[in-house]
Amino acid sequence: MTNTTDKKTGISRRSLLKTGAAAVGLAAGSGAITGFPTIWAQNPITLRQFGTGVSNLNAIADKCKADLGITLEMTATDSDAAAQRAVTQPDSYDIADIEYWIAKKVYPSGVMQPMDVKKLKYYDKIVPLFITGKLTPDSVIAQGTAPHTVGFVETQDAKTFAKEPTQWMTMVPTIYNADTLGIRPDLVGRDITTWADIMDPAFKGKAAILNIPSIGIMDAAMIMEAMGNIKYADKGNMTKEEIDKTIDFLIKAKQDGQFRAFWKSFDESVNLMASGEVVIQSMWSPAVAAVRSKGIACKYQPLKEGYRSWGGGLGLAAHLKGAELDAAYEYINWYLSGWVGAYLNRQGYYSAAMDTAKQFMSEDEWGYWVDGKPAKGDILAPDGKVMEKAGAVRDGGSFVERMGKVACWNSVMDEDRYMVRRWNEFIAA
Numbered sequence: 001m002t003n004t005t006d007k008k009t010g011i012s013r014r015s016l017l018k019t020g021a022a023a024v025g026l027a028a029g030s031g032a033i034t035g036f037p038t039i040w041a042q043n044p045i046t047l048r049q050f051g052t053g054v055s056n057l058n059a060i061a062d063k064c065k066a067d068l069g070i071t072l073e074m075t076a077t078d079s080d081a082a083a084q085r086a087v088t089q090p091d092s093y094d095i096a097d098i099e100y101w102i103a104k105k106v107y108p109s110g111v112m113q114p115m116d117v118k119k120l121k122y123y124d125k126i127v128p129l130f131i132t133g134k135l136t137p138d139s140v141i142a143q144g145t146a147p148h149t150v151g152f153v154e155t156q157d158a159k160t161f162a163k164e165p166t167q168w169m170t171m172v173p174t175i176y177n178a179d180t181l182g183i184r185p186d187l188v189g190r191d192i193t194t195w196a197d198i199m200d201p202a203f204k205g206k207a208a209i210l211n212i213p214s215i216g217i218m219d220a221a222m223i224m225e226a227m228g229n230i231k232y233a234d235k236g237n238m239t240k241e242e243i244d245k246t247i248d249f250l251i252k253a254k255q256d257g258q259f260r261a262f263w264k265s266f267d268e269s270v271n272l273m274a275s276g277e278v279v280i281q282s283m284w285s286p287a288v289a290a291v292r293s294k295g296i297a298c299k300y301q302p303l304k305e306g307y308r309s310w311g312g313g314l315g316l317a318a319h320l321k322g323a324e325l326d327a328a329y330e331y332i333n334w335y336l337s338g339w340v341g342a343y344l345n346r347q348g349y350y351s352a353a354m355d356t357a358k359q360f361m362s363e364d365e366w367g368y369w370v371d372g373k374p375a376k377g378d379i380l381a382p383d384g385k386v387m388e389k390a391g392a393v394r395d396g397g398s399f400v401e402r403m404g405k406v407a408c409w410n411s412v413m414d415e416d417r418y419m420v421r422r423w424n425e426f427i428a429a
Contacts (some may be wrong), residue, residue, distance in 0.1 A: 045324060048075075052076065060335075068327075094328060095331070104412040114152075115329070117168070144234075146409050172315075172336065175350070182283030194306055199253060200292070207276070208263060210282040214419075216423065219308060228344075288348070288395070314335065342359075372398030
């Protein structure tokens with residue numbers, strides 16, 4: 001850390017962190033200070049954030065700097081690299097922007113500190129999915145690592161997850177979605193209705209699944225159950241025998257030439273689909289939108305067995321304290337205040353605080369993205385390009401329809417190490 005001095009105030013950043021941080025923290029915690037941007041402008045703070053590419057977006061960093069005066073240094077990695085970095089390089093980041101299944105691997109190692117929900121301005125706006133695990137009171141909690149199961153700890157120092165909501169939150173949820181298969185409707189030549197369709201011999205050499213073990217195995221489980229090959233006790237926590245059956249099936253399918261590719265990044269999935277090399281594959285919602293924005297038909301196909309879901313959030317590094325910890329809370333509160341939520345909703349993801357995001361979206365945008373209504377006018381991407389023409393309806397319908405049909409969450413199993421070893425055998429086969 002450089003010892004930069006602000007000429008106007010004569011305060012060095014290091015001395016602020018040593019002496020002023022406690023006072024700033026007290027005043028901030030009491031709510032006596034509301035003009036945070038002025039504090040951060042006088043005593044510049046940089047927060048180092050890393051995580052997966054879906055939400056480490058330059059537009060968010062730019063808006064944060066404009067609104068708060070806090071500089072965000074963002075590093076985007078794939079999911080496996082994010083899990084590894086969180087544990088092995090805890091001093092290299094201040095904010096971990098990671099998925100909940102990654103938190104299950106990372107949090108118990110002690111590299112993160114929980115958040116006091118009393119300091120979270122929009123805690124009561126967070127969708128119940130992340131608090132109780134249920135979208136509506138009648139919802140069935142899906143299999144896998146549902147975010148609420150790793151969302152809380154009993155005390156500030158606890159390393160094990162609490163069974164129900166407490167004052168201490170492991171991460172503040174920010175982004176989530178219901179994932180399904182992407183298809184090229186112009187090239188598949190028939191209706192796609194089930195996860196089993198990816199194994200149709202008609203798509204030999206034109207199918208792909210994603211190569212992130214904790215996620216790919218869940219897609220494989222959806223496929224296996226849909227084909228009637230196996231009925232898992234819990235797809236998100238397979239026995240060794242279930243893992244073996246699943247991986248052996250995938251190896252045979254691979255050797256038979258069913259798969260064209262195993263992708264790891266957003267761009268890879270877009271290129272495979274846009275080129276027509278692949279006509280049916282594991283996909284993420286904005287990747288489907290990216291293919292469509294090129295004028296190429298692509299659909300995020302709802303399937304009768306339901307969706308595989310994932311959720312991510314922001315976690316605090318254990319070393320954060322004083323002014324930097326205050327800045328991190330201010331950033332997280334800003335993140336849930338609506339602008340970012342609307343930005344994420346416009347990409348086909350969902351905001352964890354839907355009520356605040358709504359205030360930053362037009363009625364037509366909200367109708368299209370969240371209520372599943374036909375668009376009245378053109379629907380624009382965050383960068384201003386036309387994403388959907390007037391009259392379009394979102395694939396899968398409304399927020400409640402899509403998130404209400406989640407069959408499983410991305411997961412970390414008890415037999416995770418064994419599963420990853422077997423998955424790598426499949427990829428190498």
